[in-house]
Amino acid sequence: MKNILIVDDDEKICWAFEQFLTDEGYNPIIANNAEEGLRQIENNRPDLVMLDIRLPGISGLDALQEIKKIDPQIQIVIMTAYDNVEMTITAMRLQAFDFLPKPIDLDQVKTILNRVSRLKTVRKELTLDWKGQADQTQKYQLIGKSSQMQEVYKMIGIMASNNDTVLIEGENGTGKELVARAIHHNSLRQDDRFVAVNCGAIPDELLESELFGYVPGAFTGASVQGKPGKFELADGGTIFLDEVSNMSVALQVKLQRTLQEGEIERLGGTETIKINTRIIAATNQNLSESAQRGGFREDLYYRLNQVLIKLPLLRDRVDDIPPLVEHFLNQINRELNQTVQGVSHETMKILQNYGWPGNVRELENTVKSAVVLSRSDVILPEHLPTRIQDPVLTDNALQMDLKSILPTIVKRAIELEKDSLYDELINILDAELIPTVIKTCNQNQTQAAKLLGVSRTTLIQKMKKLKYKGS
Ligand SMILES: Nc1ncnc2c1ncn2[C@@H]1O[C@H](COP(=O)(O)OP(=O)(O)OP(=O)(O)O)[C@@H](O)[C@H]1O
Ligand SMILES: [Mg+2]
Known part of the structure; x- marks a missing residue:
């Protein structure tokens, strides 16, 4: 300069x-x-x-x-x-x-x-071609060239050409809604509506009338005209049932019937209404496990799961991080009329080493807040939140170790017909972790509890269970 x-x-x-x-x-x-x-x-x-x-x-x-x-x-x-x-x-x-x-x-x-x-x-290190040239025509653009994402694209293509029910499984922020929209917008139904319903966010009584609608006077407070439900609104199009695992058993039964018959009845009504609505459901839990454990109706699970699309974790496809960052920067430049050039090499390395528990959504939010903080057109490490700058388990060493030993442990647990593997593993971890933390914190239980992110009561309970008195 x-x-x-x-x-x-x-x-x-x-x-x-x-x-x-x-x-x-x-x-x-x-x-x-x-x-x-x-x-x-x-x-x-x-x-x-x-x-x-x-x-x-x-x-x-x-x-x-x-x-x-x-x-x-x-x-x-x-x-x-x-x-x-x-x-x-x-x-x-x-x-x-x-x-x-x-x-x-x-x-x-x-x-x-x-x-x-x-x-x-x-x-000088920056690579982003920011001039807002990313494909603006494609509204529901999915980014990532990893083999896992290629699989996802293939499935979207296949599912866009038929009317089967799809279940999308993926942890928070992996792109479930985006994939659902991509299926709809590539299908013959694209000119009709895509209606999303978050089954986890709406109380059960309301959810039923949201989905199925009601006739006049169906319940106190029902409007005099009655109201069509989302299944009807999405007729000819697609309904997206997000967080479907949170539905009550009663509603699960009703949904099962709807899927089977292809028709609905408004609340309080007697008339059956034929619907031609494609169903895409999403869950961030392992629905097959919930079905086995009885938390979710098995028959409904099999109906929803005609085809399963499983979305990969972001940390399992780190090569997709640079193009995703570029995509979000282009988006921000367009939306906020900015001219951010890119992130430095060092920043990108940090982004690729982080574990991303909140997946793509967390990455998107991180990039957005970094742009705001950078006050310039370049993103440096100090513009990232500290949890990302200095993660405790940096190179995922622990994760790699676990990856290598867990399959053996799980196999052994199956042979022994165990039913408490999860608890046993947590106990083993606690037995090592709790004494180490207490010793390192010089017996200061308040500090130790804070470090672990648990209450002091929980810490004391854990110590008791381990018969560890400190020293
Ligand atoms: N492959 C991808 N390419 C580009 N953007 C993506 C991709 N995956 C996710 N996103 C973006 O990340 C954000 C989260 O995606 P989405 O809402 O679809 O995830 P989700 O799995 O439904 O999350 P949640 O579990 O929090 O509901 C959205 O802004 C979405 O546009
Ligand atoms: Mg979602």
Whole structure:
């Protein structure tokens, strides 16, 4: 970084900057008003502009927007009095890199200069072709070239060409709804509605009338016209039953009948209504296990599970992380009219090493919040939440060890006809973990409980169970 433009009508400030920046080895360019500043930008393309807000002629805020139009990569630091909160907020919203309160503190200037030159260095590493060129025509675009995702695409293609019921299984944020929409929008039903119902979020009594509708006077509070249910609304289209495992048994029976007969009855009504609605259900639990344990009706499970699409965990397809990040950045650039260039190598490495319990949704939220925090067009590690920057189990060593020993343990458990493998494993972990934590925390149980993220009562119960008194 070499050229730095100072725009200020206060000559003393300009002079002080000129001395300081020259001493530090930069090439300062001075302008006493915004018009002159904009001319200098066209001629000299500075990397950084220190811009006063209160200027004669074109105001600092207007100049800020003009500069961003000329070259969004030029970083702009606005200079203003501390008490000018509103102006500061507006400037930051308009993509200023930072603000520098007056009177100017040169140490603060140094810090800003360091940050901007670091940005310039990492920018060379960036690969994102941000110009908003990602395919905008495809609304429900799925990203990822991993073999697991290829399998998913294949299934979407197959299922889009028929009317079978589909069950999508995947942990939180793996893309269940997106896949359901992709099936619908690639199918012959695409011109009719896709109606999503979150069975986990609606109380049971309401869910029944949501799904099946009601006739006038069906219950107190029912509207006089009655109301069609979502099955009817989605007639000709697709209904997406999200978190289907949360349905009550009574509703499960009713759903089973609907699937079998292809017809519904509104609540309180006697007339049966034929429906032509495709059903896609989703669950973040292992529904076959719930069915075996009796938590979910087996006959309904088999009906829903005509075809199963299982979505992979994000941590099992880390090669998909860079294109996903790029996809989300492009999206943000389009939506917020930003010009984020990309993430540094180091940041990407951290993103690929993290475990992503919240899968793609967590990645999406992380990228979005990092863009907001970065105040610039490059994302660095410090813009990530600390849980991602410094995960405890960094290289997934524990996970790899478990992967290698668990199959043997599970096989053995089957031979011995065990029915409490889960508890036994937790006990083994506790027996090692609890004493280690207590010792490391110097017997401080409050600290140990906090570290483990359990209440002190839980910790004491666990110690009792282990017959461990500390020492
Ligand atoms: N393969 C993918 N490509 C692009 N975006 C994706 C992909 N998978 C998921 N997403 C995005 O991640 C977010 C979460 O996806 P979605 O809502 O479909 O997941 P979900 O499994 O239904 O999550 P939850 O369990 O939280 O309901 C959405 O914004 C979605 O657009
Ligand atoms: Mg969902």
